[in-house]
Amino acid sequence: MEKTTLKVGTIPVPDSAPLQVAIERGFFKAEGLEVQPEVVAGGAVATQKLLGGSLDISLGAYVGTFLAQDKGAGKFKYVADSYGAAPGAxxxxxxxxxxxxxxxxxxxxxxxxxxxxxxxxxxxxxxxxxxxxxxxxxxxxxxxxxxxxxxxxxxxxxxxxxxxxxxxxxxxxxxxxxxxxxxxxxENLPIAGWFTTDATASKYPKAIAAFQRALGKAQELVAKDRKIVEETLPKYTKIDAATAAVISLGSYPTSLSESRLQRVADLMKEYGYIKNDLDVKSMILPPSAS
The missing domain is CATH 3.40.190.10 (Periplasmic binding protein-like II)
Incomplete structure (x- = not known):
């Protein structure tokens, strides 16, 4: 593996729960990875830190990243889905x-x-x-x-x-x-995922693949069991256990779907957020089988 420590931007919201679960349960460690989470204020800050090299991967809303790509701020790749819309969220x-x-x-x-x-x-x-x-x-x-x-x-x-x-x-x-x-x-619109720059993805393919495998295990767990999310939220957000038990949560998709993400880009084009047609397939890094 080219690199064994990854600095990962995270936001203290339910979207980040799978990362927290993967750290706590040792999924990254099992892959030979140390993940150092760093709280970022939002997608714009994350984008700058990724481009500047102080972060390797970050949570980011699809709308914000697609805007940055459309404006030519950088070239980005999504390595894992994180959070999708669900009723009431x-x-x-x-x-x-x-x-x-x-x-x-x-x-x-x-x-x-x-x-x-x-x-x-x-x-x-x-x-x-x-x-x-x-x-x-x-x-x-x-x-x-x-x-x-x-x-x-x-x-x-x-x-x-x-x-x-x-x-x-x-x-x-x-x-x-x-x-x-x-x-x-x-309905069911994708909200946020884990992304990196094209340069980082090319430079550290094995480290990124290890990240994808470890996070994927956590994503599968939280997708099936809301209780895991409820127990995890108070550890890294300001949401207490009583609130975590009653809030409306989004969904935790277990794969990066090109057709789902394309819906976001197409809506952005329709409403004038981006000028160009965005082919999201070029922005997805599928998990490697290795």
């Missing part, structure tokens, strides 16, 4: 006494998203189009997920595109779900 919410009752009522209203031009914004735009209204860029406001409940409560924004555990927090305060963002054209 990505929703648009308003506060208890909001006059907003339907998706159509969101016309011209401010909506908080964690990152502009993210999967949260893209799927909000799709749901608005389904409801017959056109979203405008200026109605989306950037807020970190933990800041969304307060921003909604004090009227800084009219609605939020939220994820867990903040959906549960806002619901407990009487907040209402207007729409599940992952329904209709966005």
């Amino acid at each position: 990505f929703v648009i919410m308003v506060k208890k006494d909001s006059p907003i009752k339907t998706v159509a009522d969101l016309k011209g209203k401010t909506i908080a998203v964690n990152v502009l031009k993210s999967v949260s914004q893209l799927t909000a735009e799709v749901q608005m189009k389904v409801a017959g209204v056109t979203a405008t860029q200026d109605q989306f406001v950037e807020k970190n997920f933990p800041d969304m409940p307060a921003a909604l409560e004090n009227g800084q924004v009219d609605a939020i595109a939220g994820v867990e555990p903040f959906i549960t927090v806002i619901s407990k305060a009487g907040g209402r779900i207007i729409v599940d963002e992952m329904t209709g054209p966005t």
Whole structure:
């Protein structure tokens, strides 16, 4: 193996659970790998660190990575899937006494998203189009997920595109779900995976293959058993055990599907996020059989 230590960017959200499980259960060690997790603020930071060489692999949302590839920021390869949409895990919410009752009522209203031009914004735009209204860029406001409940409560924004555990927090305060963002054209949409640069993938093929095998074992476990995720979340996120037991989780796909990822790229093209047709097949590094 060309390298036995991999620095891996991770984000303290449910998407990263399989990495944590693989570390704890010694799956990487069994492959002769030491994985050093490093918390990154988000996909944009991860992309810079991958290009700069301070990370080897990172968790990254497909929308953000496809944007970076389309803009020519770098060439990237996804080595494993991590997280997909499931009912209740990505929703648009308003506060208890909001006059907003339907998706159509969101016309011209401010909506908080964690990152502009993210999967949260893209799927909000799709749901608005389904409801017959056109979203405008200026109605989306950037807020970190933990800041969304307060921003909604004090009227800084009219609605939020939220994820867990903040959906549960806002619901407990009487907040209402207007729409599940992952329904209709966005049902089961891929959310995030583990990616690297083309250069790193070419330089360390055996190390990457070992990473894929070890992570794949953990992914299989969490895909079958929610309890494993519930037990793991409090160890690396701010989600406590009681909340972990009740939150809506996404799915943990066990393979990188070209057709599934292509849906993301095609939606991005349709909504003007990327200029060019993106062939995602060139961005997937299938696990090697060896």
